Amino acid sequence: MKENAGPAATPLLHVDRVTVRFGGLVAVSELDLDVPEGSIVSLIGPNGAGKTTAFNCVSGIYTPSSGSVRFRGKRLERAFTPGTILRALAVGLLTGLLFAAAAVDVDRLWMAVVKRGMITGEPFTVSGAMERLRGYFRSELAIDQMAGKWRVVSADGSDVLAIKRDLGEAKLVRDALQAKVTARRTGPGTVPDATDLNQRDDGAAPLVALPPVKEEVLDRLAGGKSRIRWRGWLGLLAGLLLGTAGTLAVWQRGRRSPHVVARAGISRTFQNIRLFSSMSVLENVLVGLDRTIPGGVFSMLLRTPKNRRDEAEARRQAVAALEFVGLSGDANRIAGELPYGDQRRLEIARALATGAKLILLDEPAAGMNPSEAGDLAGLVERIRDRGVTVLLIEHHMNVVMRVSDRIAVLDHGTKIAEGTPAEVRRDEKVIEAYLGGEG
Amino acid sequence: MATNQAPKTSSPPASPDGPWGFLAQRWELVTLAVLAVAPLVIPALGGALGGQVTNLFIYCILALALNVMVGYTGLVHLGIASFFGIGAYVLAILTVPMYPFQIGFLAAAVIAVLVTAGTGLALGAPTLRLRGDYLAIVTLGFGEVVKVTLRNLEQITGGMKGLNPVPPPGAGVTLAGIDLGKEFAIDPRWFYYLALLSLAGVVLGMRRLENSRLGRALVAVREDELAAQAMGISATRVKLAAFAMSSAVAGLAGCLYAASLSTTADPNAYDFNRSIMVLCAVILGGLGSIPGTLLGVAILVGFDTVLAPWADSWIQQMNVNPKGLSYLSFSGWRLAIFGVALVLVMRYRPEGLIPSRRLAAELHEGGSGS
Numbered sequence: 136m137k138e139n140a141g142p143a144a145t146p147l148l149h150v151d152r153v154t155v156r157f158g159g160l161v162a163v164s165e166l167d168l169d170v171p172e173g174s175i176v177s178l179i180g181p182n183g184a185g186k187t188t189a190f191n192c193v194s195g196i197y198t199p200s201s202g203s204v205r206f207r208g209k210r211l212e213r214a215f216t217p218g219t220i221l222r223a224l225a226v227g228l229l230t231g232l233l234f235a236a237a238a239v240d241v242d243r244l245w246m247a248v249v250k251r252g253m254i255t256g257e258p259f260t261v262s263g264a265m266e267r268l269r270g271y272f273r274s275e276l277a278i279d280q281m282a283g284k285w286r287v288v289s290a291d292g293s294d295v296l297a298i299k300r301d302l303g304e305a306k307l308v309r310d311a312l313q314a315k316v317t318a319r320r321t322g323p324g325t326v327p328d329a330t331d332l333n334q335r336d337d338g339a340a341p342l343v344a345l346p347p348v349k350e351e352v353l354d355r356l357a358g359g360k361s362r363i364r365w366r367g368w369l370g371l372l373a374g375l376l377l378g379t380a381g382t383l384a385v386w387q388r389g390r391r392s393p394h395v396v397a398r399a400g401i402s403r404t405f406q407n408i409r410l411f412s413s414m415s416v417l418e419n420v421l422v423g424l425d426r427t428i429p430g431g432v433f434s435m436l437l438r439t440p441k442n443r444r445d446e447a448e449a450r451r452q453a454v455a456a457l458e459f460v461g462l463s464g465d466a467n468r469i470a471g472e473l474p475y476g477d478q479r480r481l482e483i484a485r486a487l488a489t490g491a492k493l494i495l496l497d498e499p500a501a502g503m504n505p506s507e508a509g510d511l512a513g514l515v516e517r518i519r520d521r522g523v524t525v526l527l528i529e530h531h532m533n534v535v536m537r538v539s540d541r542i543a544v545l546d547h548g549t550k551i552a553e554g555t556p557a558e559v560r561r562d563e564k565v566i567e568a569y570l571g572g573e574g
Numbered sequence: 575m576a577t578n579q580a581p582k583t584s585s586p587p588a589s590p591d592g593p594w595g596f597l598a599q600r601w602e603l604v605t606l607a608v609l610a611v612a613p614l615v616i617p618a619l620g621g622a623l624g625g626q627v628t629n630l631f632i633y634c635i636l637a638l639a640l641n642v643m644v645g646y647t648g649l650v651h652l653g654i655a656s657f658f659g660i661g662a663y664v665l666a667i668l669t670v671p672m673y674p675f676q677i678g679f680l681a682a683a684v685i686a687v688l689v690t691a692g693t694g695l696a697l698g699a700p701t702l703r704l705r706g707d708y709l710a711i712v713t714l715g716f717g718e719v720v721k722v723t724l725r726n727l728e729q730i731t732g733g734m735k736g737l738n739p740v741p742p743p744g745a746g747v748t749l750a751g752i753d754l755g756k757e758f759a760i761d762p763r764w765f766y767y768l769a770l771l772s773l774a775g776v777v778l779g780m781r782r783l784e785n786s787r788l789g790r791a792l793v794a795v796r797e798d799e800l801a802a803q804a805m806g807i808s809a810t811r812v813k814l815a816a817f818a819m820s821s822a823v824a825g826l827a828g829c830l831y832a833a834s835l836s837t838t839a840d841p842n843a844y845d846f847n848r849s850i851m852v853l854c855a856v857i858l859g860g861l862g863s864i865p866g867t868l869l870g871v872a873i874l875v876g877f878d879t880v881l882a883p884w885a886d887s888w889i890q891q892m893n894v895n896p897k898g899l900s901y902l903s904f905s906g907w908r909l910a911i912f913g914v915a916l917v918l919v920m921r922y923r924p925e926g927l928i929p930s931r932r933l934a935a936e937l938h939e940g941g942s943g944s
Contacts, residue, residue, distance in 0.1 A: 194804060196800065226699070229696070241727070241730070242726075242727045242728065242729045242730060243729065245727075245729050245730045246729040249673060249674065250672075250673075250729060252674060253672070253673065253674055259674030259675075381700065385700075385703075389810065392803060392808075393800065393803040393804050394803040394804075394805075394806050394807055394808045394809065397803065397804055397805060397806035398806045402804065402805070402806075403804055405801065405804075409798050409800065409801040409804075410798075410801070411793065411794050411797040411798060411801065411802075412797065413793075413797060414790070414793060414794070414797070418790055418793075421787075421790055422790050422791065422794045422802065422805055422807070423805045425787055425790070425791055425794075425805060425806065425807050426805075426806045426807075428787045430787070432788060432815065432819070435782060435783065435786040435787065435788060436779050436782055436783070438782055442786075446785075446786070446787070449787075485805065486804075486805075489805055489806050
């Protein structure tokens with residue numbers, strides 16, 4: 136935990152000309168702020184000066200309108216990796232397949248591939264199914280059964296071309312008609328003629344009489360191949376584009392979400408306490424420890440020995456964190472029932488439990504009496520001594536002056552002064568901002 | 575089951591005092607033991623009543639699935655029946671003799687659960703950024719979409735006829751000289767035990783979920799999404815996990831349902847009414863509370879499918895209603911009693927009959943708290 140670097144070349148947190156606008160209102164304007172590692176930096180200023188806005192910017196709740204926030208020299212964003220693209224493409228492919236299934240009429244596809252195989256009574260094989268699948272996309276004629284009779288039908292089952300009592304006869308008719316349809320697609324000559332198929336080797340009479348089929352029907356069947364493929368590809372493409380673009384858009388929007396910032400090593404407390412008030416005190420800290428507990432859903436469901444050890448270890452750490460802030464006696468109380476000051480300390484314990492290197496404390500001493508505030512100042516110093524850097528917003532001046540290494544003063548969204556406590560105390564602009572200086 | 579209880583240190587302090595402490599802490603084991611012995615003692619469970627109670631267990635599983643979403647994670651889900659339906663239909667497609675797959679019940683159930691979990695993810699991923707009412711509308715719409723799709727894909731799902739016959743579990747499997755398929759078909763107690771076993775497994779899983787990292791994350795996201803995110807929890811991921819788990823368990827319930835009826839029934843069996851019924855059961859019993867959810871189902875569904883028919887036949891036997899007037903039959907008043915009961919519970923016990931420790935604290939915050 137001790138990581139007291141000397142004169143750090145890059146500060147732990149580097150806020151560079153950050154501006155936050157809400158509509159026409161400028162909440163923070165061109166804020167520069169450096170927080171060196173191992174220090175306590177305070178952000179003070181009158182109410183509405185933009186301190187919490189600056190905090191929200193650092194912790195990823197707001198995205199600055201301009202400027203950048205760097206933590207250890209890196210921007211606090213999820214990195215754009217090949218995995219991002221791959222994931223988006225995978226989602227896109229899935230959407231594409233869904234769209235394609237809808238476009239080629241999955242109901243008829245199913246009938247053609249799965250049910251027709253059962254109807255003709257052949258044993259189901261994967262290769263047979265694949266053959267029928269190809270047949271569907273080639274719009275080939277197929278054989279179906281209805282009311283005990285065999286029917287020669289179009290692949291999607293919407294056209295019935297012939298009805299035969301005998302399966303063998305139906306097959307012959309199918310092949311003959313199929314040859315006619317294929318001839319229409321590719322031109323005669325490349326495929327056996329219908330009459331070729333329908334003749335015996337010894338040149339005797341045709342095996343079956345071909346039923347009369349309208350020319351338009353044959354034309355339609357010949358065109359069906361390109362139509363169904365066209366629909367399938369179009370659906371696939373549309374789904375692919377939509378799915379990929381959508382995934383990337385969502386990724387972009389969540390790029391700077393608070394949990395990304397928290398995982399980078401910045402944790403915070405809130406001005407209006409945001410505990411999980413119906414959970415127990417211990418559980419609150421355990422939520423803070425969430426990321427340090429390894430294991431997924433299955434080890435949890437099976438409750439493997441390793442999972443038990445990990446949970447027990449997390450509990451030990453949580454208890455240690457509670458001891459650190461002085462709440463170990465209240466571990467099993469409901470967080471919402473704690474007195475106000477204890478809730479603030481619990482928030483600090485929870486934030487520390489995340490293993491953060493930088494902790495943002497938003498008015499931790501609000502509503503405390505001088506003696507409690509003094510205790511809190513001691514706690515802040517002990518946090519620093521653990522090797523955790525602190526950025527503090529506080530109104531209790533004796534706390535600020537006692538603990539801070541550096542102080543930055545904000546007024547109306549702009550930084551009006553920065554320096555050691557002694558420097559800031561003497562600064563005329565600061566005095567003016569606090570006491571009013573119109574006169 | 576018995577050996578795998580959470581270690582004492584990890585369970586929050588109940589009050590183990592007094593002779594009833596054991597029962598209060600280990601209510602699952604006691605209930606399980608009673609239910610396991612019941613069919614051997616009560617012969618009626620070998621008849622129609624057995625089927626009704628099996629149905630009740632299946633509803634319990636479904637309600638526990640919904641509880642993951644609504645209770646733990648606080649996401650309003652009005653379409654749980656659609657996942658129930660998807661589970662039932664996938665199982666049926668994989669097992670009915672009409673289709674060439676005809677794989678065993680266990681394998682089919684595993685696939686069905688995976689499919690429903692995947693469907694849950696697919697529904698969740700684009701809609702998780704919606705909050706409260708909007709998510710409720712999406713899930714409501716999804717439920718209708720699934721119902722209509724099941725109805726319209728006639729070649730696949732058999733349309734309004736549904737898919738049947740779904741063979742009983744263990745069809746064709748002979749174990750120690752017992753033809754399991756036949757036994758399942760003849761004696762409803764086999765299904766009773768299968769459903770009870772599944773329910774016990776789901777309850778155990780839920781118990782572990784509650785005391786695990788993921789379970790805490792779910793509750794944290796429900797209570798304060800922003801604060802949870804500030805602790806490094808990815809709210810998206812947690813909600814997706816909730817969606818997937820809830821859908822998977824609902825799918826399991828669907829599998830059992832289709833197998834026990836030996837048909838998927840028609841798609842209207844998976845409509846909005848069923849979703850709402852289950853939601854009411856969860857709310858009545860206590861959001862986020864396992865015993866509460868089970869009690870809620872036992873009361874609501876038990877009332878509807880066990881008590882109401884029984885009362886009807888009793889009234890008929892007493893011959894007080896020779897003309898068959900609907901206001902003199904018990905079922906005629908079913909929904910009215912339902913409504914009144916719900917209103918009363920919401921008025922006097924908004925946290926449910928057996929509230930979860932967490933939610934009770936949330937609802938009474940500021941009132942009796944601090």
